[in-house]
Amino acid sequence: MNTLTKQxxxxxxxxxxxxxxxxxxxxxxxxxxSARTTKPFDETLSMAGEALEKHGFTVAHVQKCDGGLHxxxxxxxxxxxxxxxxxxxxxxxxxxxxxxxxxxxxxxxVYADNNDTVISVINPAGLGNMLQADPVLKxxxxxxxxxxxxxxxxxxxxxxxxx
Amino acid sequence: MxxxxxxxxxxxxxxxxxxTNSELGSKNEPQMLTTIHDSPYDFDKTVLxxxxxxxxxxxxxxxxxxxxxxxxxxxxxxxxxxSIRFCNFNQLDKALKLEPRLGVLLPxxxxxxxxxxxEVQLFAANISAMAALFDNAPLTELIGDLQDSYDDIIEEVxx
Numbered sequence: 001m002n003t004l005t006k007q008x009x010x011x012x013x014x015x016x017x018x019x020x021x022x023x024x025x026x027x028x029x030x031x032x033x034s035a036r037t038t039k040p041f042d043e044t045l046s047m048a049g050e051a052l053e054k055h056g057f058t059v060a061h062v063q064k065c066d067g068g069l070h071x072x073x074x075x076x077x078x079x080x081x082x083x084x085x086x087x088x089x090x091x092x093x094x095x096x097x098x099x100x101x102x103x104x105x106x107x108x109x110v111y112a113d114n115n116d117t118v119i120s121v122i123n124p125a126g127l128g129n130m131l132q133a134d135p136v137l138k139x140x141x142x143x144x145x146x147x148x149x150x151x152x153x154x155x156x157x158x159x160x161x162x163x
Numbered sequence: 164m165x166x167x168x169x170x171x172x173x174x175x176x177x178x179x180x181x182x183t184n185s186e187l188g189s190k191n192e193p194q195m196l197t198t199i200h201d202s203p204y205d206f207d208k209t210v211l212x213x214x215x216x217x218x219x220x221x222x223x224x225x226x227x228x229x230x231x232x233x234x235x236x237x238x239x240x241x242x243x244x245x246s247i248r249f250c251n252f253n254q255l256d257k258a259l260k261l262e263p264r265l266g267v268l269l270p271x272x273x274x275x276x277x278x279x280x281x282e283v284q285l286f287a288a289n290i291s292a293m294a295a296l297f298d299n300a301p302l303t304e305l306i307g308d309l310q311d312s313y314d315d316i317i318e319e320v321x322x
Contacts (some may be wrong), residue, residue, distance in 0.1 A: 103288075
């Protein structure tokens with residue numbers, strides 16, 4: 001791919017994300033972290049799993065929501081949920097902060113939206129009040145938020161690097 | 164060549180997350196995200212009763228999963244921490260059409276935990292509070308019905 005083509009593609013991609021980004025992160029923008037790629041669904045799903053593991057998370061399993069819906073007669077595009085976490089955090093925090101248990105393992109939604117693939121994950125730092133977080137938990141929530149952002153960044157940067 | 168990629172990455176990543184000014188402290192009187200309930204039964208009977216209550220409310224149950232399952236080997240998993248996962252596909256279909264990002268909270272689940280002292284508790288998400296994260300009125304209404312089912316199920320198990 002020559003330089004001019006790359007630049008044109010980059011411009012188009014940037015324009016698309018500048019338009020779409022705020023739309024997918026409207027009123028609840030503080031509570032969810034989302035990224036949109038032009039990569040095919042399967043490739044993005046694979047990249048998401050790799051990015052999570054690169055950042056020290058374990059992928060517990062992947063739920064095929066689309067498969068379940070199709071089997072029940074509903075039409076839907078590709079939709080998977082990646083369950084992930086760290087064993088030591090689940091073990092420790094489910095004892096010290098049991099209010100986190102329903103959040104474990106964390107969920108990363110990966111779904112097709114027209115020709116794009118969207119990845120969304122909850123922003124843990126936005127849940128502090130709802131979890132009655134003490135300072136220790138607030139810090140952990142902030143840490144997870146940064147790590148989740150890093151995972152999304154990783155996927156986006158990988159997309160750009162492949163242009 | 165690398166410079167334009169870095170600039171492009173910065174541009175791309177800016178809109179994806181929004182600002183975070185309202186985190187940790189600005190929401191008025193937030194609902195609690197989790198509800199915790201003591202079970203009158205032992206672990207096995209709690210799980211059995213819970214599964215029956217879920218199915219009686221027209222939900223389909225998925226295969227049970229231990230809380231730590233997939234995060235460690237099968238021999239190290241704490242088998243007294245079990246999540247009963249369930250779904251009403253009709254509601255799920257409607258909910259995903261209203262808010263495709265809802266997958267970050269899926270599926271419905273209630274976790275049964277036996278503590279070291281033998282006490283058994285049920286842990287459930289307050290899904291009404293979770294739905295509020297999306298600021299989507301039709302979704303909030305739909306989830307309200309689901310919350311009623313959650314409440315009924317837990318009451319049936321813990322009454």
